Amino acid sequence: MHLENLITQKVKEAVEAIYDISLQSVELQPTRKEFEGDITVVVFPMLKLLKGNPAAIGNAVGEYLEREVKEVVAFNTIKGFLNLVISDTYYLNFFNGIRTDQSYGYVSGGQNEAIMVEYSSPNTNKPLHLGHIRNNLLGYSVAEILKAAGKKVYKTQIINDRGIHICKSMLAWKRFGKGETPESSGLKGDKLVGNYYVAFDRAYKDEMLELKSRGMSEEEAAREAPILKEAQELLRRWEAADPQVVALWNMMNGWVYDGFETTYKNLGVDFDRLYYESNTYLLGKDVVAEGLEKGIFYKKEDGSVWIDLTDEGLDEKIVLRSDGTAVYMTQDIGTAIQRVKDYPDITGMVYTVGNEQDYHFKVLFLILKKLGYSWAENLYHLSYGMVDLPSGKMKSREGTVVDADDLMEEMSETAGSIAAELGKLEGYTEAEKKELYHMIGMGALKYYILKVDPKKRILFNPEESVDFQGNTGPFIQYTYARIQSILRKADFDFNTNVLAEEIEGLQDKEKQLLKDLEAFPQLIQAAAAQYSPALIANYTYDLVKDFNSFYQQVPILAEPDTRLRNFRTQLSKKVGEVIASAVGLLGIQVPERM
Structure with missing residues (x-):
C-alpha cells in the first residue's frame, strides 16, 4: 500500500478509536521544509466533526500513529498541523523496489478508458505560428500524460481546409x-x-x-x-x-x-488520425433533424433551427441556418459523434483550443449531453491563453505573424550562442553541435511554455528561456547531463542492492530525493486528472533543484564507504531516469553530454 493511502487509513482508524467518529476524508500534504517531518496531516478540516483544540487532536492522533504504524517514528504538532516523521527504512525499501524499474511512475495497460485529444487544427491558408506552438505542445503533452496515467489515447486534429x-x-x-x-x-x-x-x-x-x-x-x-x-x-x-x-x-x-x-x-x-473540415462540414445536420423531432431543438418562423439554453445560464444558439446550411456548432456536434463511431471505445475527448472559444465549448458539451450521449459527460476544453513576444501581439493578416519555423530556428541559434559562450562543447563535431543546439532550443521553448498554467497568458522571452540557470529547460537538461557524467566516471560496479539496515541513517538531502521520487507516480495521476503539464514541469524543476543541492553537499563518487557510494550513485541514476521520464511527457529530450 502506498504510504499516503496507509496514513489516510490509519488516521481514520485513530479518529474512530479515540473519538468514535468516522472521517470521510483526510487531508495530507508534504511537510514544509522549515519543520521536522515528511508528511503532514491537516487537522483543521476535522474540526467540522470533532470538538476540541486542533493541537490536542493532532497530538492524540500522532500518538496513535506512532504506536500503530511502524513507518511513523516521530511526530510534532504545530497548531493544526500534525507533522509525521517517516522511517529511513521505509524510504530505502521503497527505493530498492523501484531502482531497476525502467517504467517507474507510468501505468501500463490503458485498455479500459480511451480518450481522444484534439490539438493543432490549423487553417490551410498560412504557416503555423506561435499560438499554434502553445496549442501543439499542450495537446501533445496532455496526450502523453494521459497515456502515462494508464489511459488509451488517440491524438487527432481537424484541419480547416475549406x-x-x-x-x-x-x-x-x-x-x-x-x-x-x-x-x-x-x-x-x-x-x-x-x-x-x-x-x-x-x-x-x-x-x-x-x-x-x-x-x-x-x-x-x-x-x-x-x-x-x-x-x-x-x-x-x-x-x-x-x-x-x-x-x-x-x-x-x-x-x-x-x-x-x-x-x-x-x-x-x-497524430494518430487526421480529420478534414471538407469531409466533416456537412456532418451534424441529421442529428439536428433528430433533435428537432425529440424537442431538443426548435424551429423559428424563418426556418432556422435553434436550441434554448437560457435555463442553464447560457443563451439561445442557432444550429441550422434558415437556408438549411450548417454552422460551426452543427459541424462540431456531428464530428464528435463521428469520432465515437470511428473509435467506439472512446469514453471522453479533450479539445485543445484557445480561450476565445470557451463559450462555444460550453454550448457544444451541453448540447451533446442533451442529445443523450453518455461520453458527453467526459468532454474537456483544454483552454489556454495567448502567447505574446516582447515585441507585442501577433497579427496574421498583415504578414507579421510570429512564424513557428522561424521561432524554432531562432531558439536553436540562441541555444548555440549561449552554449558557445559558456564553453560547454569541447570535443563535439559540427553535426553533434547542431543536434544539441536543436535539443536545447526546443527544450527551452517547450519548458518555458508548459511550466505555465494553460489558462494564463504568456509573455514568451526566447533569451530568458535558454538560460542555463533557474527554472528553465536547459537547466534541467544540464542537470541530467551532469548525472550521466557521474555515471560514466563511476569505475566500479554500483548495481549491488544496498539493504536498508546497511545504512545507518539518511542525510536530509538523500531523504528529500527519495521523497521526490516517491511522489512521481501520484503526480502523473494528478497531472492527468487536471490536464496540466505545468504540474510535471514544476515537479521536475523541484527534483532538479534538490538533486543539485545533494550533489553540492553530499559526496557521491568521493564517498569512502562502499555501500554509501553505491547507494548515492544508484540514487543519482534513478533521479536521472525520472528527470528523463518527466520531461519526456513534455516532449523534451535530454542530452547525454552537455
Missing part, C-alpha cells in the same frame, strides 16, 4: 502567382500559400481604398470589393465541386500539408 480563407490564397495565386510552386520558389509549401493570403489582403485593401475614393462607406467598400466577390464565387464553385477549382484546392492544400509535416516533425509532435 472556406473563404483558402479561397483567398487560391485566388491570389491565380492572379499573381505565375505558376510558382514550392519547388520553383524554394519555399516551404505552407509559407508559399501564406504569402498569397497576405497578397490577397494587400490587393483587397487597395480595392477598398479605390472604392472609398469614389464615395463608398467603409462597410460598403469592404462588401463590394471585386476581389472579395471573386473569392466568394470561388468558394461557391468549390462547394459545387467545380473540377478546376477542386484541382487548384487540392494542389495548394497539398503544398500546405507538406509544410505542416516538416513543422510538426521539428516540433516533435504527431
Whole structure:
C-alpha cells in the first residue's frame, strides 16, 4: 500500500478509536521544509466533526500513529498541523523496489478508458505560428500524460481546409502567382500559400481604398470589393465541386500539408488520425433533424433551427441556418459523434483550443449531453491563453505573424550562442553541435511554455528561456547531463542492492530525493486528472533543484564507504531516469553530454 493511502487509513482508524467518529476524508500534504517531518496531516478540516483544540487532536492522533504504524517514528504538532516523521527504512525499501524499474511512475495497460485529444487544427491558408506552438505542445503533452496515467489515447486534429480563407490564397495565386510552386520558389509549401493570403489582403485593401475614393462607406467598400466577390464565387464553385477549382484546392492544400509535416516533425509532435473540415462540414445536420423531432431543438418562423439554453445560464444558439446550411456548432456536434463511431471505445475527448472559444465549448458539451450521449459527460476544453513576444501581439493578416519555423530556428541559434559562450562543447563535431543546439532550443521553448498554467497568458522571452540557470529547460537538461557524467566516471560496479539496515541513517538531502521520487507516480495521476503539464514541469524543476543541492553537499563518487557510494550513485541514476521520464511527457529530450 502506498504510504499516503496507509496514513489516510490509519488516521481514520485513530479518529474512530479515540473519538468514535468516522472521517470521510483526510487531508495530507508534504511537510514544509522549515519543520521536522515528511508528511503532514491537516487537522483543521476535522474540526467540522470533532470538538476540541486542533493541537490536542493532532497530538492524540500522532500518538496513535506512532504506536500503530511502524513507518511513523516521530511526530510534532504545530497548531493544526500534525507533522509525521517517516522511517529511513521505509524510504530505502521503497527505493530498492523501484531502482531497476525502467517504467517507474507510468501505468501500463490503458485498455479500459480511451480518450481522444484534439490539438493543432490549423487553417490551410498560412504557416503555423506561435499560438499554434502553445496549442501543439499542450495537446501533445496532455496526450502523453494521459497515456502515462494508464489511459488509451488517440491524438487527432481537424484541419480547416475549406472556406473563404483558402479561397483567398487560391485566388491570389491565380492572379499573381505565375505558376510558382514550392519547388520553383524554394519555399516551404505552407509559407508559399501564406504569402498569397497576405497578397490577397494587400490587393483587397487597395480595392477598398479605390472604392472609398469614389464615395463608398467603409462597410460598403469592404462588401463590394471585386476581389472579395471573386473569392466568394470561388468558394461557391468549390462547394459545387467545380473540377478546376477542386484541382487548384487540392494542389495548394497539398503544398500546405507538406509544410505542416516538416513543422510538426521539428516540433516533435504527431497524430494518430487526421480529420478534414471538407469531409466533416456537412456532418451534424441529421442529428439536428433528430433533435428537432425529440424537442431538443426548435424551429423559428424563418426556418432556422435553434436550441434554448437560457435555463442553464447560457443563451439561445442557432444550429441550422434558415437556408438549411450548417454552422460551426452543427459541424462540431456531428464530428464528435463521428469520432465515437470511428473509435467506439472512446469514453471522453479533450479539445485543445484557445480561450476565445470557451463559450462555444460550453454550448457544444451541453448540447451533446442533451442529445443523450453518455461520453458527453467526459468532454474537456483544454483552454489556454495567448502567447505574446516582447515585441507585442501577433497579427496574421498583415504578414507579421510570429512564424513557428522561424521561432524554432531562432531558439536553436540562441541555444548555440549561449552554449558557445559558456564553453560547454569541447570535443563535439559540427553535426553533434547542431543536434544539441536543436535539443536545447526546443527544450527551452517547450519548458518555458508548459511550466505555465494553460489558462494564463504568456509573455514568451526566447533569451530568458535558454538560460542555463533557474527554472528553465536547459537547466534541467544540464542537470541530467551532469548525472550521466557521474555515471560514466563511476569505475566500479554500483548495481549491488544496498539493504536498508546497511545504512545507518539518511542525510536530509538523500531523504528529500527519495521523497521526490516517491511522489512521481501520484503526480502523473494528478497531472492527468487536471490536464496540466505545468504540474510535471514544476515537479521536475523541484527534483532538479534538490538533486543539485545533494550533489553540492553530499559526496557521491568521493564517498569512502562502499555501500554509501553505491547507494548515492544508484540514487543519482534513478533521479536521472525520472528527470528523463518527466520531461519526456513534455516532449523534451535530454542530452547525454552537455
